Amino acid sequence: xxxxxxxxxxxxxxxxxxxxxxxxxxxxxxxxxxxxxxxxxxxxxxxxxxxxxxxxxxxxxxxxxxxxxxxxxxxxxxxxxxxxxxxxxxxxxxxxxxxxxxxxxxxxxxxxxxxxxxxxxxxxxxxxxxxxxxxxxxxxxxxxxxxxxxxxxxxxxxxxxxxxxxxxxxxxxxxxxxxxxxxxxxxxxxxxxxxxxxxxxxxxxxxxxxxxxxxxxxxxxxxxxxxxxxxxxxxxxxxxxxxxxxxxxxxxxxxxxxxxxxxxxxxxxxxxxxxxxxxxxxxxxxxxxxxxxxxxxxxxxxxxxxxxxxxxxxxxxxxxxxxxxxxxxxxxxxxxxxxxxxxxxxxxx
Amino acid sequence: xxxxxxxxxxxxxxxxxxxxxxxxxxxxxxxxxxxxxxxxxxxxxxxxxxxxxxxxxxxxxxxxxxxxxxxxxxxxxxxxxxxxxxxxxxxxxxxxxxxxxxxxxxxxxxxxxxxxxxxxxxxxxxxxxxxxxxxxxxxxxxxxxxxxxxxxxxxxxxxxxxxxxxxxxxxxxxxxxxxxxxxxxxxxxxxxxxxxxxxxxxxxxxxxxxxxxxxxxxxxxxxxxxxxxxxxxxxxxxxxxxxxxxxxxxxxxxxxxxxxxxxxxxxxxxxxxxxxxxxxxxxxxxxxxxxxxxxxxxxxxxxxxxxxxxxxxxxxxxxxxxxxxxxxxxxxxxxxxxxxxxxxxxxxx
Numbered sequence: 255x256x257x258x259x260x261x262x263x264x265x266x267x268x269x270x271x272x273x274x275x276x277x278x279x280x281x282x283x284x285x286x287x288x289x290x291x292x293x294x295x296x297x298x299x300x301x302x303x304x305x306x307x308x309x310x311x312x313x314x315x316x317x318x319x320x321x322x323x324x325x326x327x328x329x330x331x332x333x334x335x336x337x338x339x340x341x342x343x344x345x346x347x348x349x350x351x352x353x354x355x356x357x358x359x360x361x362x363x364x365x366x367x368x369x370x371x372x373x374x375x376x377x378x379x380x381x382x383x384x385x386x387x388x389x390x391x392x393x394x395x396x397x398x399x400x401x402x403x404x405x406x407x408x409x410x411x412x413x414x415x416x417x418x419x420x421x422x423x424x425x426x427x428x429x430x431x432x433x434x435x436x437x438x439x440x441x442x443x444x445x446x447x448x449x450x451x452x453x454x455x456x457x458x459x460x461x462x463x464x465x466x467x468x469x470x471x472x473x474x475x476x477x478x479x480x481x482x483x484x485x486x487x488x489x490x491x492x493x494x495x496x497x498x499x500x501x502x503x504x505x506x507x508x509x510x511x512x513x514x515x516x517x518x519x520x521x522x523x524x525x526x527x528x529x530x531x532x533x534x535x536x537x538x539x540x541x542x543x544x545x546x547x548x549x550x551x552x553x554x555x556x557x558x559x560x561x562x563x564x565x566x567x568x569x570x571x572x573x574x575x576x577x578x579x580x581x582x583x584x585x586x587x588x589x590x591x592x593x594x595x596x597x598x599x600x601x602x603x
Numbered sequence: 604x605x606x607x608x609x610x611x612x613x614x615x616x617x618x619x620x621x622x623x624x625x626x627x628x629x630x631x632x633x634x635x636x637x638x639x640x641x642x643x644x645x646x647x648x649x650x651x652x653x654x655x656x657x658x659x660x661x662x663x664x665x666x667x668x669x670x671x672x673x674x675x676x677x678x679x680x681x682x683x684x685x686x687x688x689x690x691x692x693x694x695x696x697x698x699x700x701x702x703x704x705x706x707x708x709x710x711x712x713x714x715x716x717x718x719x720x721x722x723x724x725x726x727x728x729x730x731x732x733x734x735x736x737x738x739x740x741x742x743x744x745x746x747x748x749x750x751x752x753x754x755x756x757x758x759x760x761x762x763x764x765x766x767x768x769x770x771x772x773x774x775x776x777x778x779x780x781x782x783x784x785x786x787x788x789x790x791x792x793x794x795x796x797x798x799x800x801x802x803x804x805x806x807x808x809x810x811x812x813x814x815x816x817x818x819x820x821x822x823x824x825x826x827x828x829x830x831x832x833x834x835x836x837x838x839x840x841x842x843x844x845x846x847x848x849x850x851x852x853x854x855x856x857x858x859x860x861x862x863x864x865x866x867x868x869x870x871x872x873x874x875x876x877x878x879x880x881x882x883x884x885x886x887x888x889x890x891x892x893x894x895x896x897x898x899x900x901x902x903x904x905x906x907x908x909x910x911x912x913x914x915x916x917x918x919x920x921x922x923x924x925x926x927x928x929x930x931x932x933x934x935x936x937x938x939x940x941x942x943x944x945x946x947x948x949x950x951x952x
Contacts, residue, residue: 257777257801258827260701260746265838269661297651303644304850306816308634309809312618336685347721350747354607372838397609428606452606460658467655467846478607488615489686489721497816499848502655588825596766 267368270570279593281584283567284545286464288516288587291509294465294502301498310497312488317495318364320504321472325444330477333484334503336494338434338471341483343369345400345454345473348486349428350375354397356427359388361576363406363432385591386539388412390419399424402432404440406583407572409541418442421450428479430454435543437462437517438524438585444474451476454483461544462517463506470495520544524585530595534602538567542583547577550602555579565597616717619919620660628942630933631917633784633894635813636811637868637936639851640861643814645856646854659846666844666852670821673761674793679826682833683852685843687783687820690832692718694749694803694822697835698777699724703746705776708737710925712755712781735888737761739768748773748797751781751788756921756931758890766792770799772902777828779803786811786866787934789871793823800825801831810893811866812855818842819852873934879944883951893934896926899951904928914946 270283289295314334322329335341346369350356353376359365372464380392386408387394399420403410412434421429434453436442444455454475460466473483487494506513524541531538531548538548550558555578559571562581570582585591607849638644663683671678673683673743684690695718699705702725702894707715719726729741742748748769753760770778777819782804785791793804803824809815822832836843855862873895880887887897899907908920911930919931934940 256775257698259702260698261831262697262700262778262835264834264838266834268837269658269839269841272658272660280657283658289653289656292652294655298650298652301647303641303647303851304638306643307638307813308629309618309621309632309815310623310818336840336845337842339842343839349606349609351611354609368838372835414759426605427609464656466658466842469659469842469845482610485613485615486611486721488617489613489717490692491685492616492618493686493815493818496685496818496845496848499845502652505918 262372264372265368267365271568273568275566276455277566279567279586281586281590281594282570283466284584286460286461286516286520286544287585287590288464288519290464291504291506291512293505293509293512297501297505298390301501309493310495310500312492314495314500317500317503318472320507324507325472325474327444331447331474332472333480333487334470334472334495335487336469336471337366337460338432338456340469340494341456341473342430342431342432344483344486344490345428345430345456346370346373346375348483352397354427355536356394356398356400357393357395358400359393359405361386361405361408363402364572364574366400383513384491386410387418390416390423393420394423396427398430400430402434404435404541404543406435406543407545407547407570407577407580408539409435409543409545409547410539411440411542413448414441414443417446421446421453424498425452428452428454430456433457434461438544439542447475451478454479459503459506463513464516465502465506466514468499468502470499479481493562520585523582523588523591526588527585527591527595532600546583546585547580549579549581555581560595561601562594567594567597609706611721613721614717616714619728620917622917624915625859626915628916628939630935630937630939630943631919632815633810633933634669634815635810635874635893636934636939637813637865639813640855642858642861643851646850649837650850654846658842659777659844659849661841663844663849666819666849667789669853669856674823676823680796680823680829682822682829682836684820684836685818686809687781687805688714689818689843690805690820690822691779691781693778693832693835693839694777694805695719695724696721697832699747701746702742703776705747705749705872706742707749708742708746708754709712710735710754710757712751713921713923715749735759738942739765739772742769743772745776746778747776749779749781751783753890754925755784755892756894756896756919757888758784758892758894758896758928759888760789760891761794763790763792766795770795770802774801777801777803779805782806783810787893788870788891796824800827803828808852813865814851816849817848819848867935872937872940875937876934876940876944882948895932895934896929898928898930899933904930910950911943911946916943916946919921
């Protein structure tokens with residue numbers, strides 16, 4: 255037997271492209287079209303190379319405290335990581351590795367299946383309702399439950415009562431709500447983690463806080479859940495958060511006015527884009543996220559994707575069952591959306 | 604069965620303290636006593652908050668290319684991660700998870716055992732020679748082999764012929780040489796990865812490049828090994844390296860003169876410290892790393908550790924079998940070592 259026979263067999267997640275063309279309209283990876291808060295820029299100016307000489311604070315104390323204060327809770331309810339993917343991967347390893355089946359929606363963030371395969375976790379995909387909304391009763395499993403709210407890539411949002419129902423349906427395993435897109439009109443269920451000791455809420459700085467390049471994500475849950483998660487984190491890498499991530503993350507949380515302003519702008523642009531797309535004949539679920547998942551009846555998704563690409567307009571296409579005719583279009587600035595809409599108007603007209 | 608019964612059972616690695624006192628002498632976590640290269644400071648000045656808005660390049664193309672060029676190889680021989688711990692954790696998951704026993708030295712980096720437990724990998728600890736040097740024939744196992752060179756916390760260095768022997772003894776599994784401390788007088792076996800398709804070499808920017816706070820580590824190996832490792836990385840987190848880590852890492856690699864200067868200074872300080880410690884009556888293996896692992900006959904390690912601590916001098920003590928009477932003393936500046944030595948001279952005199 256050679257060393258190659260012992261290699262872990264995986265099918266990795268494929269991230270969206272990060273093209274770098276002048277004049278491109280990048281609407282493919284759900285980043286924020288506006289820069290991070292000016293307070294982040296200020297903090298960055300204060301950072302010196304010497305600040306990177308020592309290991310970072312492995313507890314990320316200041317960032318954790320800033321998050322705790324922002325969410326009106328205590329530091330022992332918070333765990334941070336290198337983007338929410340880092341946190342989610344740790345969650346799969348910590349809470350979903352008991353050998354029992356877990357469940358996530360049939361159409362959802364495709365990384366869930368990748369983590370399940372990586373850690374050899376049996377899983378089932380829950381059927382959606384006909385309108386692609388989540389079916390709370392299908393989200394039941396002995397090993398664990400995970401879903402995004404709003405769901406991705408549909409953008410559909412579920413109310414607090416839905417989360418309560420799923421959590422109460424699954425008292426004997428951990429229920430994870432992935433709130434990567436919660437800041438575009440939804441309301442976080444973070445406060446519910448005080449009521450349910452098996453509920454974990456995960457968020458990211460990559461979308462609404464415009465800091466995808468800094469890699470910051472976090473989980474909120476009761477202290478027992480968080481301490482188990484930390485034990486696994488400390489069994490992987492003592493120092494995951496760079497000194498820069500800790501400091502710039504704190505700075506971002508300070509600027510609530512800016513956060514409200516840019517998320518508000520993105521929501522306005524989204525609603526206007528929905529109207530225009532509908533007028534053009536596109537069909538899409540009613541997104542509460544910073545993207546719209548749309549198809550144009552009669553034109554295959556891949557064709558439209560390539561066509562936009564040829565115009566230097568990058569959107570995301572998933573060559574997957576059920577959704578291959580859809581494009582996931584990130585909400586950019588009004589100008590960026592106009593470039594997309596202007597082109598579509600001419601092309602489809 | 605409650606959710607708690609399904610939690611992964613781990614005993615995490617305990618990192619050294621990161622105390623923050625004015626006037627402290629921090630010799631406990633093997634950081635570099637000198638700041639990163641001025642070229643890092645220059646690059647940092649060029650970075651803007653806007654640079655963090657988009658996701659980083661998930662391939663870390665520029666950093667990988669800079670490392671490839673530095674090591675006279677091609678980019679497909681290089682894999683980068685959030686410190687060498689991130690890379691090592693991925694290596695355990697990728698190559699050591701076939702169910703067969705792996706081996707590492709009895710006295711070594713204590714994280715190896717933590718990763719083995721985390722990923723449920725059976726392991727054996729190889730006995731050392733009486734002088735604590737590694738025994739090449741004991742480092743044989745069906746599932747994989749890993750050891751640091753120089754070894755930690757002994758600091759003892761093995762020659763290339765040793766690495767060849769261990770690699771040739773284990774043709775059917777992956778052999779990992781953890782070169783975290785190679786830049787303080789040792790010679791990397793990275794070139795041997797062209798000869799042996801099962802050899803992986805891991806290094807870090809945390810010690811000799813003075814960038815522990817930025818979190819950069821990497822592996823060098825043949826393209827097949829690297830591609831397997833990348834597949835697992837892409838199954839954990841698409842974007843591990845922040846935009847800052849990529850850019851500042853590249854800047855650090857550019858300044859070879861500075862790198863030679865600070866590692867040379869650390870080696871001189873180490874040799875002088877060895878002489879002084881020996882004169883005082885300390886006993887220690889002959890370290891080729893940026894630390895000295897020493898004991899003072901007749902004084903328990905813990906006692907000496909606490910005593911130094913009371914003087915605001917922080918060193919590392921491991922409360923572990925065989926080594927509990929030793930202190931791992933990082934090589935700082937000459938001034939820092941003088942503070943340590945002056946105190947010891949008075950106390951022991």
